[in-house]
Amino acid sequence: MNLNSINITEIVEQTKTQLQEDKTLSPALKMSIELILVVVVMLASKLGLNSQNSSIPPSKDINRTKPTREKSEKSAGGQKGRVGKTLTQTETPDEVQVILVDRDFLPKGHYREVGFQKRQVIDIDISKVVTEYQAQILENEQGKRFVGEFPQGVNGPIQYGVGVKAHAVYLSQYQLLPYNRIEEYFSDQLGIPISAGSLFNFNEQAAALVKSSGAEGIIKAALQSPHQTLHVDETGINIGGKRRWLHGASTTWWTYFYPHEKRGKIAMDEAGILPHFTGVLCHDHWKPYYQYTQCQHALCNAHHIRELERAWEQDGMQWAKDMQTLLKEMNKAQIDNPDLDKGAKQKYREQYQKILLQGDAKCPPPDKSSRV
Template sequence: MTVENINVENAVQRVNDLIAQEKNLSPALKASLEVLLLLVTILTNRLGLTSKNSSKPPSSDPNRKKAPKEPGARKPGGQNGHIGTTLKPFPEPDLVKEIRVDRETLPPGNYQSTGYERRRIVDLDISLFVTEWRAEILEDENGKRFVAPFPEDVARPVQYGIGVKAHAVYMSQYQLIPYNRIEDHFQDQMGIPVSAGSIHNFNKDASERLEFFESWGKSRLAESALVHSDETGIHIDIDGVRRWLHSVSNDSFTCFYPHAKRGCEAMDEMGILPKFQRTLCHDHWKPYFHYGGLHALCNARHLRELERAVEQGNQQWAAQMIVLLKAMNKATHEAGGRLEETESEQFRKRYRDLLREAELECPAPDETAKKKKGKTARSKARNLLERLDSERFGVKAPILSGASTMERQDPEALSTS
């Protein structure tokens, strides 16, 4: 990585070489310098992280700019043969306003009305609507009172109606608007005082009513041929504990599940992956290999890590791998989602050949020279290379639309990071 025209990797390596040559350094000073150099390397690597070469969100990119779209061959607007849609009249208007012809502007003659030319304005009338229920009271000759029963959902002297509740839940859960802004909306637009506590209760009530749908949706996900799974830290403090947001999704359903843990305990409690037996697409994190049958490894994640290897490690094999993965993905999509065996094997051969070339550029550390027990530390580029080299685990090289596949193996063996 280069900062202010200084190649950080080369500078750190030169300092390490100088430290190794200096025989009079005390062990404490030498260790301190090594720690400082490590911190310099870590901090400078973080300076170069963006959404394109890491898992950071695009919103965190400094001075981010949207890439301009290349002008297409077609002109803006509807194309020839396109069936357009316009705002259609609603069946019955709520208000009719007639415009009379000013007879004084007409030339002399006799006129009769033959109809109207119609134009309609579709608008929104936001207003307070109060329904009062009146339960009749009867008394017999002895003064005994008989009161007509109210409907079951009319339980208080004054309460919110289903429209208020549904509107609040929609704004909160679908539009993701904060509670205090929903309060302002109801007060400013309709003069209805709705507190944050009430909105919370509306959401809780809706959640309880949707328990059957949640169970049904989870069962549909568990029965899918392919699901995508991921987890991310979220800025939610529940009972003093931060949460991880787990997700499992396919083309039709998405289930989000917050939990204090990141691993299998949370996934088991979520209740989808333990029942899932088909292809699971994920980011190569070790706990996912405890679930599913086949595994599709997310190439969007691979591409970001490869970009980082190119930018921060000057790894040329990574640049070639980016080109190859994109070509594989493009060819698979153009083939309708599945390549012919011949073309598939050609891509596999190119993939395996590139991995062998990468071994020369990014070799594994010398395990015989290590002084401590355990696995010798590897660079991020080396860790990525080992994860991409599926054949070291006795399985086929990855080929799949948008992702790489790997048969289920021992998660300890498959994890290299």
């Protein structure tokens, strides 16, 4: 373990050797010094930790520096072979404007129309639409009145439509905009005044609709499919001023969040996904996840990268640096070419296993037979 170019591990080992060789010290004093050495090692190991080499979240790493982005060899713009998003003309435009030739500038002669050259412009119209419903009132000879029936959901003299509500929920729950920003958007861009209380109510209504529609069950069933890798994590959140834990489970297409007052297995069981999952569970090596023995376990390489960084920075482990480099290289290769051939995959596996053997040699597991 190195700290500011000082080899803490070496100094501690030298001190331990001196303690063993010095016969003038009492056993009690030796034990006290050894205890102090343990405390020194524990404190020193924490001094060099940050969000880049440990599980410390970036939000709590006050001294973190933004990593410099490596200069890419690729040219600016779209890359060769990528799937483009080129606009294509539609056969059913919303509006057609015919542009006639100004015949005043044509040479004299007779002309006949032979067709049109088409160009289309895709644009958006940001505006509010007010629909007024007028229910007819009829009165019979006895003076009894009958009023036409308003559409379902039209209950008051003035109200927000489903389009406004859906758009507000989208901005709040998917784009994650704060309520005050959404208020400004509706007021400035659409001329529609909406309060934070109304936005909150829209979210409540949407949540009730999702619950009643059975969508939650569909999402859970999709996440429980055994033929996939399920990514799970948990993070602290604040609900009504109280500390809670937000448990997340996701695949490429599905995501499920579950807030709970507890962080461990009790909450995970109540979420109702992991107890029934038999595929590959990818997580951050937190022990409660291993209590689900019916599935296979894979560990998050983002966490591995940070732990390997610490092993290299503080302990000088070359194998850790090599493994970090290899993991980044494999990740880049997979992004650049999702269909890696068998030869390339086998080459990476061999390199991976070779570095693991080097790590085992440098950092052997503890001798279980020596435990009391």
